[in-house]
Amino acid sequence: MKIYTSIYPKQLHLVILLFLTVITLSAQETDPVVRRVQTDTSETVLNMDATYNRPFLAFKKTTVALGGYLEVNSIYSGEDGVSEGLSFQARRLTIFMSASITKRIKFLSEIEFEDGAKEIAIEFAALDVALHPALNFRGGIILNPIGAFNQNHDGPKWEFVERPDVAVNLLPATWSNVGFGLYGRSFKENWIFGYEVYLTNGFDNSIIDNEENKTFLPAAKENEERFEESNSGKALLTGKIAIKYSKIGEIGFSYMGGVYNKFEEDGLTLDEKRRVDVFAIDINTTIKKTRTNIVGEVAFINVDVPDTFTQQYGSKQWGVFVDVVQPILTRKILNWENATLNVAARFDYVDWNVGTFNExxxxxxxxxVAITPAISFRPSPQTVFRLNYRYQWQKDILNNPAAKTASWLFGISTYF
Amino acid sequence: MYKPIKMKNSIHLIGAFIVLALTVACERTLPYAPAENELLDGPIDGLTTEEQAMFLRGDEAFSDVFTIAKGLGPIFVANQCSSCHPGDGKGSPFVRFTRFGQPDTLGNQYLDFGAPQLQHKAIPGFLPERLPLGATFTDLIAPAVTGLGFLDAVSDADLIALSDPNDLDGDGISGRPHWNTIPEYAVLRPNSISNNGRYISRFGKKGNAYDLLHQTSGAYNQDIGITSLFEPFDPLTGLEEDPEVSTQTVNDVVFYLKTLKAPIQRNENDPEVIAGKLVFAQIQCASCHRPTLQTGFSPIDVLSNKEFHPYTDLLLHDMGPGLDDDYTEGFALTSEWRTPPLWGLGLSKDAQGGDYFLMHDGRALSIEEAIILHGGEAGEAKNRYTLLPEIERQQLIKFLESL
Incomplete structure (x- = not known):
């Protein structure tokens, strides 16, 4: 939920106070009343656990835990010989807070400041009620479980400054909505099975009517009204199943769909009901012998665009990204125990308008299409220094010669 | 307890990491700019800093995407200027548009049916226009918009001097200016010449638009469905509406169009290109596609009194029955078309998705096909082309591709 600081100065002050509290507590990590809860790196964790699986600071004698992360970077880029120069970016500062209300009722929230404090968003604020390991209720502002990145988006977890194109320029990560649903997991020997299903508010007409001039699901993120009413009056269904074999990795299959347009108002028909349907598959595996981690996601989108509207807005889209991360050195470096140096590479592909011209x-x-070789250095698992070089080719709707863009990005991302 | 850092191999690694970051992050690793003569867009050299700021504002407005909230439609053809003029070049059949309803010089008979332009797209929930039964029509693709400021600054007297409406020289070419009524908001050019209350209009396929303000405000209205102070009537309802684009923005776009550079010829020293240029003159293509024109005074200093090479005479010519679509605008005949400039022809493909779509409606898929489609006053030149030896035809094509 985006809140503009000029309108809500009091809320902003509260959030800043919360942030300062977290920073202060971070500095007191050695204080016996505060202890860091490390992330669960065991093989029983699924991608869907990412919202809770973070390095919180927990306080003894309380059930409250705090945490957050910071992402800042520099970027030097240019397109077709025109340099954009050097810029420094405060991409995001995220604060999360959890509380165990009772043994089986938990609360977690995630508040994000993007680009300084230009945008403030409640990305997650939900109550979880555990009924059984295989049956939990969740309600509030939830992260729709489409693909993997949307739920597992914390900057310090990634070796790349930019988020994957399929996640943020095709799918609308970070995409959160108000709603309710169920999730659960079950284990059997080396197998883990997880599921999630939610009904939430969803998209609106902006996905086919936006200044990107293409069918663009992320445009719906600008609609602040979605936190108080469904634009279409119909729920968006999001569901995911994930299967993990601990010796190989995890694969997830997810779906998100529903009517996106306002087809009637005050009992009057404005348009036909038009649907958006998204299918995604995500994988995550580590080759144990070489410690090579491979993460990928592919998404397919179908949008009902009126035949009489411009073909500028496509009815079919798809995209994919693959990250390969190879640790090349893990040892004591500069007195940091178990520091790690990685090399990595990402491949991005997005087609926003699949099909042929009618004419x-x-x-x-x-x-x-983009490729991003990268080097990252992790003095600890919670902190990453990243150097990326991204080269991108982007074609316009007519398939004219691609605009070529290259960027050097150096960034830091850390949990605190 | 904190231990001092020792110079070990590890620090070399970190050092190498930092040095790598500093050394490689240089412009050499960024994509090279295409050669200036390979691009249609960009400003005329010599603009003042103030003019460059105006150019940038116009550039931004030219690429601005109109959404429903910003006034798109409800019926429209495209949702931004650059949809029809990608990279400031020619349009493609993807944004081909239709004009209808005027079969002669007596005016459009279908103004009550949405003429002159068919808005064949509509925002969700609305229906686009349909071509009325019996209405004559023509399909069009948008021209390139580069170098328009030069064309705008040619004096009326020069165009009259180029014309030969009664073919007094007997060469079979009888170009004439399009003496047209002009909109109330048009500002007359310096030393404009009137002919019974009409003025020479020079932009558009039929030369129906007087100047770039007329062309731009008409395009906002008829192409995008956007009302302005100049064209305040909504294409769907016909009712006057509040402006959906500011006068400042329209003026910025007009300035942008005036100050886009003229296309730059490539390979002009190639012997084949030089030979092709001679063939172009010999078979009298240059009788209409005049290689050189001269600007008069312009308030934009870099446009004043400049010689330039557009390969047009900005006059109407009868192109014969093959190109007569039984539709016209203003006082042009249905078979008459304003000579299109040939500059930038070789770069058309880069704006049209890699293929040529030439002539007024994109029906010609190659330069040769476009030549063969010429008729009427250009029929003799076409015939001479067909009689050329193959080598000279290729030289001519190579010359045209160099423009």
Whole structure:
């Protein structure tokens, strides 16, 4: 939920106070009343556990835990010979807070400041009620479990400054909505099975009517009204199943869909009901012999765009990203125990408009390809220094020669 | 307890990491700029800093995407200027548009049916226009918009001097200016010449638009469904509406169009190109596609009194029955078309998705096909082309591709 600081100065002050509290407590980590809860790196954790599986600071004699992360970077980029120069970016500062209200009722919230304090968003604020390991109730502002990145988006977990294109320029990560649902897990020997299903508010007409000039699901994030009413009057269904074999890795299958447009108002029909349907598959595996981690996600989107609207807005889209991360050195470096140096590479591909022109039967463009080699240094698992070089080719709708963009990014991301 | 850092191998690694970051992050690793003559967009050299700021504002407005909230439609053809003029170049069949309802010089008979332009797209919940039964029409693709400031600054007297409406020189070419009525908001050019209350209009396929303000405000209205102070009537309802685009923005776009550079010829020293240029003159293509024009006074200093090479005479010519769509605008005949500039022709493909779509409606898929489609006053030149030896045809094509 985006809150503009000029409108809500009091709330901003509260959030800043909360942040300062976290920072102060972070500095007191050696204080016996505060202890850091490390992330669970065991093989029983699924991607869907990412919201709780964070390095919180817990306080003795209380059930409250706090945490957060910071992402800042520099960027030097240019497109087709025109340099954008050097910039420094405060991408995001995120604060999360959890509380165990009773043994089986928990609360977690995640508040994010993006680009300084230009945007403030409640990305997650939900109550979890445990009924059985295989049956839990969740209600509040939830992260729709489409793909993996949307729930597992914390900057310090990634070796790349930029988020994957399929996650943020095709899917709308970070995509959260108000709603209710169920989730659960079950174990059997080396197998873990997890599921999530939620009904929430959802998309609106902006996905086919936006200044990106293409079908663009992230445009719906600008709609602050979605936290108080469903634009279409219909719920968005999001569901995911994930299977993990501890010796190999995890694969998730997710779906999100529903009517996105305002088709009637005050009993009057404005348009036909138009649906958006998203399918995603995500994988996460580590080759134990080489410690090579491979993460990927592919998403397919179908949107009912009126035939009489411009073909600028496509009805089919798809995209994929693959990250390969290879630790090349793990040892004591500069007195940091178990520091790690990684090399990594990412491949991004997005096609925002799959199909052919009605007029010429030739292929529609609107594609992006990017490769990002990277080096990262982790003095501890919670902190990462990242150097990325991203080279991108992006074609316009007509398939004219691609615009070429290259960027150098150096960034820091750390939990605190 | 904190231990001092010792110089070990590990620090070398960190050092190498930092040095790598500092050394590689240089411009060499960024994509190279295409050569200036490979691009259609960009400003005229020599603009003042103030003019460059105006150019940038216009550039931004030209690419601005109109959404429903910003006034798109309800019926429209495209949702931004650059949809029809990608990279400031020619449009493609993807944004082909239709004009209808005027079969002669007596005016459009279908103004009550949405003429002159068919808005064949509609925002969700609305229906687009349909072509009325019996209405004559033509399909069009948008022209490139580069170098328009030069064309705008050619004096009326020069165009009259180029014309030969009664073919007094007997060369079969009888170009004439489009003496047209002009909108109330048009500002007359310096030394404009009137002919019974009409003025020379020079932009558009039929030369129906007087100047770039007329062209721009008309395009906002008829292409995007955007009302302005200049064109305040909504294309769907026909009712006057509050402006959906500011006068400042329209003026910025007009300034942008005036100050886009003229396309730069490539390979002009190639012997084949030089030979092709001679063929171009020999078979009298240059009788209409005039290689050189001269600007008069312009309030934009860099446009004043400049010689330039657009390969047009900005006059109307009868192109014969093959290109007569039984539709016209203003006082042009249905078979008459304003000579399109040929500058930038070789770069058309880069704006049209890699293929040529030439002539007024994109029906020609190659330069040769476009030449063969010429008729009427250009029929003799076409015939001479077909009689050329293959090598000279190729030289001519190579020359045209160099423009």
């Amino acid at each position: 010429t039967n030739t292929e529609i463009g609107e594609q992006l």
